[in-house]
Amino acid sequence: MALKAKAKVDHIDINTSWCKGCGICIGMCPTQVLEFDERFKARVAHLEKCINCKLCELLCPELAVSVEEAENE
Amino acid sequence: MSLQNIKKYLRKDMFPHIWCPGCGNGIIMASLLRAIDALALDPDKVVVVSGIGCSGRISGYLDFNTVHTTHGRALAYATGIKLANPELTVIVAMGDGDGSAIGGNHLIHAARRNIDLTAILFNNSIYGMTGGQFSPLTPFEKRASTAPYGNVDHPFDLAPLVKSAGASFVARTTTFHVFNLQKYLERGIKKKGFSFIEVITGCPTFYGRYNKIGEGLDMIKYQKEHSITYDRAKNLSEEELADKIVVGVFQDIEKPEYISEYEKIIEREHHE
Numbered sequence: 001m002a003l004k005a006k007a008k009v010d011h012i013d014i015n016t017s018w019c020k021g022c023g024i025c026i027g028m029c030p031t032q033v034l035e036f037d038e039r040f041k042a043r044v045a046h047l048e049k050c051i052n053c054k055l056c057e058l059l060c061p062e063l064a065v066s067v068e069e070a071e072n073e
Numbered sequence: 074m075s076l077q078n079i080k081k082y083l084r085k086d087m088f089p090h091i092w093c094p095g096c097g098n099g100i101i102m103a104s105l106l107r108a109i110d111a112l113a114l115d116p117d118k119v120v121v122v123s124g125i126g127c128s129g130r131i132s133g134y135l136d137f138n139t140v141h142t143t144h145g146r147a148l149a150y151a152t153g154i155k156l157a158n159p160e161l162t163v164i165v166a167m168g169d170g171d172g173s174a175i176g177g178n179h180l181i182h183a184a185r186r187n188i189d190l191t192a193i194l195f196n197n198s199i200y201g202m203t204g205g206q207f208s209p210l211t212p213f214e215k216r217a218s219t220a221p222y223g224n225v226d227h228p229f230d231l232a233p234l235v236k237s238a239g240a241s242f243v244a245r246t247t248t249f250h251v252f253n254l255q256k257y258l259e260r261g262i263k264k265k266g267f268s269f270i271e272v273i274t275g276c277p278t279f280y281g282r283y284n285k286i287g288e289g290l291d292m293i294k295y296q297k298e299h300s301i302t303y304d305r306a307k308n309l310s311e312e313e314l315a316d317k318i319v320v321g322v323f324q325d326i327e328k329p330e331y332i333s334e335y336e337k338i339i340e341r342e343h344h345e
Contacts, residue, residue, distance in 0.1 A: 028290070063080070
């Protein structure tokens with residue numbers, strides 16, 4: 001079985017009304033894509049570093065982070 | 074496997090949920106929804122039964138048939154639901170105080186009966202909702218509001234207990250191991266017989282604070298650093314395993330299930 005190349009990430013959607021700013025997504029991200037904003041909620045800072053591992057989405061206890069992949073042509 | 078796929082199972086007007094920032098219960102809830110989505114279960118045929126405690130709140134957030142029952146008796150209600158309508162998929166969510174203290178007998182007897190339920194035990198090692206009292210799963214010498222100098226009781230090793238009580242599928246994992254968590258939940262739901270999945274989750278408000286582990290993120294890192302697989306733990310001594318979390322599948326066997334045995338008796342007696 002050949003390894004499937006991961007799709008490119010289009011954007012990371014953060015539902016700030018559900019986010020409680022626990023920082024799990026920020027701390028667990030292997031490439032430091034996310035950071036705190038001025039209200040101590042998660043914000044996307046460096047989308048170009050994202051490797052589409054989806055740890056932020058899987059580990060978010062608030063179901064507030066969603067990694068949206070680019071449409072495959 | 075996207076968030077949009079599982080949002081349809083939520084009662085969105087109840088969000089954001091009441092669990093504290095950094096609490097792992099939401100990670101377990103999301104994993105459960107991913108498992109249900111991957112198995113393509115009919116939402117009208119899924120029942121989520123929960124007890125009392127922080128974990129008991131899960132029944133309010135999920136858009137299945139849900140029952141929020143009395144303290145410790147979630148398994149008793151679930152047994153009744155499953156017997157009344159065996160075609161339902163019944164998932165039971167319990168906390169550690171709920172499942173191992175007041176509901177401890179229900180747990181071992183449901184396992185002994187081997188009835189086709191999936192029990193998920195949210196083990197945050199403390200009574201979170203009532204103010205951080207120690208529970209039967211608080212590790213030895215760890216602090217709680219009612220054990221300010223350290224817990225003198227030894228905790229239950231719950232997964233082996235349920236295994237020896239006779240469950241078909243027993244696994245333990247943590248909220249850090251989200252991929253395993255979803256996989257075990259899928260295997261547990263598919264299993265014909267009693268499935269028990271113990272999930273170690275962080276309580277940053279009480280357990281993390283009293284034991285100086287830190288906030289939600291630090292508790293997830295703690296779980297990562299202190300976990301050891303079931304196969305590796307076999308060769309280690311008790312001292313080496315003192316502050317380790319043994320994760321993995323403890324039991325996965327096929328054995329006669331309660332409801333199918335019950336139906337066999339009804340069929341046999343009716344034919345005579």
